[in-house]
Amino acid sequence: MSSFDAIVVGAGIVGAGVAFALARTGSRVALLDAGPVGSTPGETGGTSRATFSWINATAKTDHNDYHRLNADGVEHYRALAREFGEGRLGLHPTGMIAWANPKDEERRRVLRAQVVRLQEWNYPVTSLDEAGLRALEPHVAFAPGAEGFLAWADAWLDAPRAVDLLCEQVRREGGTVTTGERGRVAGLRRDEAGAVRGVEAGGEQLTAPVVIAALGPDTENLLRAWLRPGELGNRPFLVRRPGLLVDTPDTRPFRLVRHVLYTGDNAFHIRPGPSGGLRIGSEDADPDSEAPDDTAARAVALLARARAMVPGLGGQTPVEALAHECTVRIGVRPVPADDCAIIGPVSGVRGLYVIVTHSGVTLGPYLGRLAAEELATGKMPEQLAPFRFDRFA
Secondary structure (H helix, E strand, C coil): CEECCEEEECCCHHHHHHHHHHHHCCCCEEEEECCCCCCCCCCCCCHHHCCCCEECCCCCCCCHHHHHHHHHHHHHHHHHHHHHCHHHHCEECCCEEEEECCCCHHHHHHHHHHHHHHHHCCCCEEEECHHHHHHHCCCCCCCCCCEEEEECCCEEECHHHHHHHHHHHHHHCCCEEEEHHHHCEEEEEECCCCCEEEEEECCEEEECCCEEECCHHHHHHHHHHHCCCCCCCCCCCEEEEEEEEEECCCCCCCCCCCCEEECCCCCEEEEECCCCCEEEEEHHHCCCCCCCCCHHHHHHHHHHHHHHHCCCCCCCCCHHHHHHCCEEEEEEEEEECCCCCEEEECCCCCCEEEEECCCHHHHHHHHHHHHHHHHHHCCCCHHHHHHCHHHHC
16 A cells, blocks of 8 residues: 555646646645546547647736636746746647627627736736737738737647646656556445545555545546546536547648637637647537537638638648548547646545636646645635635535
């Protein structure tokens, strides 16, 4: 039997972030995951291996508390970049451009209101006219009269590279990282009073006074399987939302897209990729099923829209042929029922701490730091007050 100060289950960007922060406090940490993590080769893996990876607080303007949390997450990446370097971290501080076409008056109104709100909240944005848009993105076919804004602080992340770095640092600080079958958790270990005191993983028993569940879209299903009926309450708190992503081949020597781009035309989004290609997605292209039978057709339609926006994409190659050269995947995103992060202990299940959020890439390392602070001191950081798990109890 192996003993630790904390066990983190799930080694995506959230779990690796909290394990890293805990290890830095001097805690003996075990980080477990059943699949390949980071950039380890393998067809499977969690959300961090199939995500658009946009770091931002720009899209979080419905609630000031949640915007502030995400803005702090963006700032935390800058601190990590100062320590480790953007290259090792996989951070690409490109900024994000959103825009509206001239005939879409409603979208233009929404964008202008978004700029005002972000400026009121001291988040750095600059309005752009058509000339500004074309200067920043010369390969994009903006409609005459288009207008938008640049969110300077936004970035995108090579999430597998970031996870690699965080896991490396966990090991450097004396923690362990176990993946594959040996990292597969079969259940929680509990004492006579019902408190969680570790896990069963890979045929072994690991003990710790706290287990942190960072299980992404599997959080609710696994916790309900591991706990007793009613211990999580009867109200569903998490939605599994599939998302289609298409990665194109290398477009160099052209930099066809230089920023994260978000059109607002059915939430179409596109950004550079770490291998020189483009990563493309759109909310209206996402399937209802996690294993759709029309993935290839959806990818072709998405690429056709991307080419209409970026005419140089793929040169003269027909879109159907270009699709065969792309990597197409379905990522499953964890979306809390109220769209805000969930972080904190579960009342009535002593020793269990839960972290899950749709904004995993933006928030992962920062939530890890806050969770480590709470677990080390026993005091809740004030930033976490609106996001406790017990609001769903």
